[in-house]
Amino acid sequence: MQEQACQSTLGVLYCVATPIGNLADISHRALDVLGRVAVIAAEDTRHTGRLLAHFAISRPLLSFHEHNEAQRSPMLLARLEAGESIALVSDAGTPLISDPGFRLVREARLRGLPVSPIPGACSIIAALSVAGLPTDRFVFEGFLPARPSARQRYLQGLRSEPRTLIFLESSHRIGAALYDLVAVFGATRMATLARELTKRYETVRLDTLTGLASWVVAQAERERGEFVLVVAGASAELQPQHAASLAPEMALGVLLEELPVKQAARLVARLTGAPRNELYRLALKQRH
Known part of the structure; x- marks a missing residue:
């Protein structure tokens, strides 16, 4: 088993929980992370774009869903290894709970890349x-x-x-x-x-x-x-x-x-x- 790495040269993969309905349920920590990562990998960029706009956050968005997870994961892993931090979000609630992301998180773990949960809403x-x-x-x-x-x-x-x-x-x-x-x-x-x-x-x-x-x-x-x-x-x-x-x-x-x-x-x-x-x-x- 791989322990979470601590090297400052590596980027962090943040699994960020977002609201399941009421936008007031998002945490201050989640907003802070979303506002400073290099890119946000989102199940639906339009949906997440509306969430970011509501909180006046402007960060690059990348679509990441069940149909392109296998193709997008190597590129995201390379960016993490290059020192860029990434936020993974689903349309609502906690990522990976009946949503894509398992393969990305597993491979990041196996490579010794830091993966950090930003807890919050879960239906x-x-x-x-x-x-x-x-x-x-x-x-x-x-x-x-x-x-x-x-x-x-x-x-x-x-x-x-x-x-x-x-x-x-x-x-x-x-x-x-x-x-x-x-x-x-x-x-x-x-x-x-x-x-x-x-x-x-x-x-x-x-x-x-x-x-x-x-x-x-x-x-x-x-x-x-x-x-x-x-x-x-x-x-x-x-x-x-x-x-x-x-x-x-x-x-x-x-x-x-x-x-x-x-x-x-x-x-x-x-x-x-x-x-x-x-x-x-x-x-x-x-x-x-």
């Missing part, structure tokens, strides 16, 4: 801190697979995980992902949905997975934004394989508290893939 830690679920042991699983069959297989491998689970999810898949979690983990597993953290429409909701799935699809605006999903670990008392069969009925029960029968049936059909006519009949029975 997964922010969500965990307010989730109301156990925080002593947790695992971060990133984004779930996009295809339903692959997502369900992936979740099957996590069904018995005892630690708190943290996922990221996109706005156009959050409803389907929650239903698959219900089907695999069980209707009564507790979870917290954190949406648009630190932003104007920040929402943090603790409920069962069924409750969250029903709540999300009840209004279209609830499916918009950036999501972190924190799910309780497996419990010996839970039996997901049996609870899953109750999910459509439970989802209908939750939605019928706020919506007409036809709309509730349509939304549950969208989540589960079950026939809308059957769900409509079931909803009528529950209503009466």
Whole structure:
């Protein structure tokens, strides 16, 4: 293993955390580093350019993302070896957390180049801190697979995980992902949905997975934004394989508290893939 070098002739690779929403969350140290490095390697130069402009920082920007990391890394490493310091930033939050940069940092370490973290905002830690679920042991699983069959297989491998689970999810898949979690983990597993953290429409909701799935699809605006999903670990008392069969009925029960029968049936059909006519009949029975 390589220890961090201390030679003053080498540049430093700074991994700089930037805000996940509220610009006031950036640290004084981060602003100082961004203002004095030779270049800022940014996932999206336009996005980072707006951040720098807000704080009146003018430094050269270089695009650095998953599609060009392999090509750009040798040049950045050469600049570090020549004594230039570089800041690595992602679009939001802490670099390398579901973002590019791992190969660059690893190679810098192997070459004995200094790599220094400039800590700050991180969406997964922010969500965990307010989730109301156990925080002593947790695992971060990133984004779930996009295809339903692959997502369900992936979740099957996590069904018995005892630690708190943290996922990221996109706005156009959050409803389907929650239903698959219900089907695999069980209707009564507790979870917290954190949406648009630190932003104007920040929402943090603790409920069962069924409750969250029903709540999300009840209004279209609830499916918009950036999501972190924190799910309780497996419990010996839970039996997901049996609870899953109750999910459509439970989802209908939750939605019928706020919506007409036809709309509730349509939304549950969208989540589960079950026939809308059957769900409509079931909803009528529950209503009466």
